[in-house]
Amino acid sequence: MTTYTPSDSVKAAVKAVEDAHAQLDECRRKLRAAVAADLRQQPDVTNSQAAKALPFSEEIVRSIAREFDLPRKRKPTVRSIKPQKRTGGKSSS
Numbered sequence: 001m002t003t004y005t006p007s008d009s010v011k012a013a014v015k016a017v018e019d020a021h022a023q024l025d026e027c028r029r030k031l032r033a034a035v036a037a038d039l040r041q042q043p044d045v046t047n048s049q050a051a052k053a054l055p056f057s058e059e060i061v062r063s064i065a066r067e068f069d070l071p072r073k074r075k076p077t078v079r080s081i082k083p084q085k086r087t088g089g090k091s092s093s
Contacts, residue, residue, distance in 0.1 A: 035061065036068035046073055 006014070039050060039061075047061040054061065065072075 032064050032067065035064050036070060039065055039070055040068070043071070 035050065035054065035056070039045065039047075047065065048058050050056075051058040051061045056064075
C-alpha cells in the first residue's frame with residue numbers, strides 16, 4: 001500500500017486556497033453588514049430596488065434584513081392557522 005505525502009508546493013497551494021476562502025467569508029460578512037446599514041439609513045428603499053443595484057437576489061436582501069433585525073417593509077399577509085374555538089351551539093345529530 002502506498003501513502004501520499006503532499007509536496008510543499010501542494011501544501012502551500014492548499015493553505016493559499018483556505019486563506020482565500022476565509023478572506024472571502026470575511027468580505028461577505030462586511031458586505032452584508034454594509035447592505036444592512038444602507039437599508040437602515042434609507043428606509044424608503046425596497047428590497048427589490050436594493051437587489052437591482054447589488055449582486056444579490058431580492059430574497060438574499062430580505063434575508064440580510066431579517067439577519068440584522070431591520071423592520072419589515074410591509075405587514076405579513078399570512079396569518080397563523082389556529083383552530084376555531086367551538087361555541088356552545090347545538091350539535092348536528
